[in-house]
Amino acid sequence: MRQTKRHPLAISVILLLFAFGCFFAAAYGITILIYRWTGTPTDFWAHIISGLVGILLIICVASISRLLVGRYSKRIKQHQGIQSQILNAMTRIAQGDFDVFIDTWDDEFHHNDMVEGINKIAKELGSMEQLRQDFISNVSHEIQSPLTSISGFAALLRKDTLTAExxxxxxxxxxxxxxxxxxxxDNLMKLSTLETGGEPLSFTEFRLDKQLEEVALMLEPQWSAKHIAMEVDLERVAIQGDEGLLSQVWVNLLHNAIKFTPEGGVIRVSLTSDQTNVCCRITDTGIGIAPEDQIHIFERFYKVDKSRERALGGNGLGLSLVKKIVELHDGQITPQSEIGKGTTFTITLQRLHSVKEN
Known part of the structure; x- marks a missing residue:
């Protein structure tokens, strides 16, 4: 059997006529309801009124439909615009451009969570990229200085006229x-290993007072050479921790105290404990740290006085390493300092138990 295809225009006309018929039928029904209260007019006016009501219904429905279609089209365009911005932002981020920000929209498609997430990702990646660039710059700078010195003095050694001295x-x-x-x-490798968790901590129970005493004695040649008085007041206490890493904490802090304390100064090391914590304080009578520098001293490569640090052999990583080790032991380190009066570092660790005198 042969099927015939109806033309779309014919179908549209049929549907339109059907819709008009429905509107006028609805208008006729409405006028009948109205006539129950107002009375029925002559047939001529009844048809006129019914037709006007039908036309009014058509106009109202058409206006509402146009308004709804307009709003829907606007939302669709808004939806497409947001999608375009999101795709463009993600493409820029994938290409390494993190200077991306998308304005939030008040829409019903719930894009704001996605937009805020992309903005946060771009901001975090931008910060990480800046840190990476700063890190590379600092490492390059720190490496370049000693390499230049080594190269320069190695070239001078080629001269035959140099004396033995x-x-x-x-x-x-x-x-x-x-x-x-x-x-x-060495410090860079240690920091990298600690931050990535490449090497797990080896927790053992040991005497913290003994460890501090041993570190102070190990550094005796340095503080004795500057005629520095080392005052030690250590409570007998044991903790659980990585003994090797914590030893580096005390070596770094005492080494800095010796380095920045003038001849004839004093360094005090105290160890106390309470029911939950152990508190170690290392105080010196050195040059001190300005308040504006204290908030940065744990940052990698940060130096309060770059020229002075370089002359004393520092690379700005010691305190970063100290802070990381203390944090890995769930502890805290706090600096207190005043220019010309010295510095105190307070390290708080979890207490294991007190050790009684034998």
Whole structure:
């Protein structure tokens, strides 16, 4: 059997006529309801009124439909615009451009959560990229200085006219700069390992007072050479922690105290405990740290006085390493300092138990 295809225009006309018929039928029904209260007019006016009501219904429905279609089209365009912005932002982020920000919209498609998420991702990635660039710049700067010194003094050693004293002096400088490079590399590796969790902590129970005493004795040649008085007041107490890492904390802090305390100064080390915590304070009578610098001293490569730090062999990583180790032990480290009066570092760790005298 052969099927015939109806033309779309014919179908549209039929549907339109059907819709008009429905509107006028509805108008006729409405007028009949009205006539129950107002009375029925002559047939002529009844048809006129019914037709006017039908036309009015058509106009109202058409206006409402146009308004709804307009609002829906606007929302669709808004939806498409937001989608376009989101796709563009994600493309820019994928290409390494993190300077992205999308305005939030008050829409019914609930894009705001997605938009806020993308803005947050872009901001965090931008911060990480800035940190990465700063890190590379700082590492390059720290490496370049000793390499320049090593290269320069190695070239001077080629001269045949140098005395033995001059050669020894240049060799001493090369050795010192080589140690600086080695310390920089070692600290960077330790920080990287601790932050990535590449090497788990080895927690054991040990006497913290004994460890502090041993570190102070190990550094005796340094503080004795500057005629610094080392005052130690240690409560007998044991803790659980990574003994090797915590030893680095005390070595770094005491080394800094010795380095920045002038000859004839005083360094005090105290250890106390209460029911829950152990508190170690390392106080010196050194040059002190300005308030504006204290909030930055735990940042990598930060140096209060770059020229002075370089002369003393620092690389700005020691305190970053100290803070990371203390945090891995669920502890806190707090600096207090005043220019010309010295610095105190307070380290709080969880207490295991007190050790009684034998």
């Amino acid at each position: 001059q050669k020894n002096h240049y060799l001493s400088i090369i050795e010192t700069e080589s140690k600086r490079l080695s310390a920089l590399s």
